[in-house]
Amino acid sequence: MSKTKTPQAIRGTQDIFGAQAEAFAFVVETFERVRKLYRFRRVEMPVFEKTEVFSRAIGETTDVVSKEMYSFEDRGQESLTLRPEFTAGIARAYLTNGWQQHAPLKVGTHGPLFRYERPQKGRYRQFHQIDAEIIGAAEPQADVELLAMADQLLKELGIEGVTLHLNTLGDGDSREAWRAALVEYFSAVKGKLSEDSQERLEKNPLRILDSKDHRDRKFVADAPKIDAFLSDEATAFFDAVTSGLDAAGVKWMRAESLVRGLDYYRHTAFEFIPDEGSAAADALGSQSTILGGGRYDGLMESLGGAPTPAVGWAAGIERLAMLVGERVEAPADVIVVVEDDTPNAQSHAWFVLSTLRDEGFVAEMVATGSPRKRYDKAVKRGAEAIFKCSSDGHGLSADGNIDPRLAEILDRLN
RNA sequence: GCGAUCGUAGCUCAGUUGGUUAGAGCGCCGGUUUGUGGUACCGGAGGUCGCGGGUUCAAACCCCGUCGAUCGCCCCA
Numbered sequence A: 001m002s003k004t005k006t007p008q009a010i011r012g013t014q015d016i017f018g019a020q021a022e023a024f025a026f027v028v029e030t031f032e033r034v035r036k037l038y039r040f041r042r043v044e045m046p047v048f049e050k051t052e053v054f055s056r057a058i059g060e061t062t063d064v065v066s067k068e069m070y071s072f073e074d075r076g077q078e079s080l081t082l083r084p085e086f087t088a089g090i091a092r093a094y095l096t097n098g099w100q101q102h103a104p105l106k107v108g109t110h111g112p113l114f115r116y117e118r119p120q121k122g123r124y125r126q127f128h129q130i131d132a133e134i135i136g137a138a139e140p141q142a143d144v145e146l147l148a149m150a151d152q153l154l155k156e157l158g159i160e161g162v163t164l165h166l167n168t169l170g171d172g173d174s175r176e177a178w179r180a181a182l183v184e185y186f187s188a189v190k191g192k193l194s195e196d197s198q199e200r201l202e203k204n205p206l207r208i209l210d211s212k213d214h215r216d217r218k219f220v221a222d223a224p225k226i227d228a229f230l231s232d233e234a235t236a237f238f239d240a241v242t243s244g245l246d247a248a249g250v251k252w253m254r255a256e257s258l259v260r261g262l263d264y265y266r267h268t269a270f271e272f273i274p275d276e277g278s279a280a281a282d283a284l285g286s287q288s289t290i291l292g293g294g295r296y297d298g299l300m301e302s303l304g305g306a307p308t309p310a311v312g313w314a315a316g317i318e319r320l321a322m323l324v325g326e327r328v329e330a331p332a333d334v335i336v337v338v339e340d341d342t343p344n345a346q347s348h349a350w351f352v353l354s355t356l357r358d359e360g361f362v363a364e365m366v367a368t369g370s371p372r373k374r375y376d377k378a379v380k381r382g383a384e385a386i387f388k389c390s391s392d393g394h395g396l397s398a399d400g401n402i403d404p405r406l407a408e409i410l411d412r413l414n
Numbered sequence B: 001g002c003g004a005u006c007g008u009a010g011c012u013c014a015g016u017u018g019g020u021u022a023g024a025g026c027g028c029c030g031g032u033u034u035g036u037g038g039u040a041c042c043g044g045a046g047g048u049c050g051c052g053g054g055u056u057c058a059a060a061c062c063c064c065g066u067c068g069a070u071c072g073c074c075c076c077a
Helices: A018-037 A051-058 A063-067 A087-096 A140-156 A172-188 A195-203 A205-210 A214-220 A232-248 A279-284 A317-324 A343-358 A371-381 A404-413
Strands: A048-050 A070-073 A079-082 A105-114 A126-135 A162-168 A252-254 A266-274 A291-295 A310-316 A334-338 A363-366 A385-390 A393-398
Touching (some): A018 A105, A018 A126, A048 A051, A051 A063, A051 A087, A087 A105, A087 A126, A140 A266, A140 A291, A140 A310, A162 A232, A172 A195, A172 A205, A195 A205, A205 A214, A232 A266, A266 A279, A334 A343, A334 A371, A343 A363, A371 A385, A393 A404
Parallel strands (some): A162 A252, A334 A363
Antiparallel strands (some): A105 A126, A162 A266
């Protein structure tokens, strides 16, 4: 007999089961409920797109595009990519399907995303996000609506110790002026910065601001602030967002050094981050952002569309599930035990089961293994009631208070 | 891409300074006990000690490589 080797799962993928899978499902179900509460419409998106959808939308020089995409050529020699995020694909769909007619369009979706990264706590190569976008809305009210939804979602999930960190990157011009000032400021002290930040100075100077290296920290404190570069419009926009959040009862804090990694962000940028020392921070490790997003007014043009304002966010389902903790799988209402292997007992069990299930009760059968141990097996599964079937009859065994409607049905079957 | 730690039954782990047929608990399967019950006892299945090389008379244990996991950095959700 030749022994066949079992193939291993692909690095960074996970097989989620049991209590963890329940937590995952709870996150998705809660999102779906809240999505409808805010009247975001459901969209289903392809898992892969032409590579250019992402390279143009996200930016060639970003880490995501330059080294983290799962790209491949299909049989027609076309370069395709497994989606590393939702936003670019949704933007493409908005343009190619004429969804402009629905603007302002509120949509939500969830599913798997793929990024070739080194796996660690809260970070996987195939991971899952929930996502919400408002496309074709230039008003700050859209930002408020979107953030109120995110805030409510976290509350409904029962997640505590997480705060909305909010910043503005200003409009395109403000952002460029600020960026130039930062480059000038950090270039003057380049030699004293960390190696990483010296590199960031070339590629992504905004990122220096949230460097964890203490060598960078002391310079970050005195770095030029975005506020000094904001146009009047940009300032007014941000004020409208913050006062809207206050009115909606969404708690937030200003995070002047919060920036987003992807090129397309403008104006509002935000992340929900666990408070230091909280249980949530503990559970997440260093991958601490659970929900992040912002306004991406420039994105549609990069895909060849008309200028279209939009805001959105995405949240990692795995990370949310870690904060939700394990959720128990619901026990059965009734377990039907077949106490001997006679056709009589077996067929009565099927009758009882189908009756219960037709009535909407959760029911399961125990009919294998040693007959004498079947009852114990049923007891261990922790059902509300146990129903026994044997050749010499059948009967109910329940302790105390069971659902009256269930009791009535069981009585009838008894 | 860089660094650290780790990898023994389905699960959690033990395995003494390298020394004969690799162990426990839980779980699973079966039997006995009990007999209206999640008890106790007995037995069984299940491991080429992640994989591949090397050192040695001898390797789960030492060395190298590789794959994977975990935790950081980077990046991000």
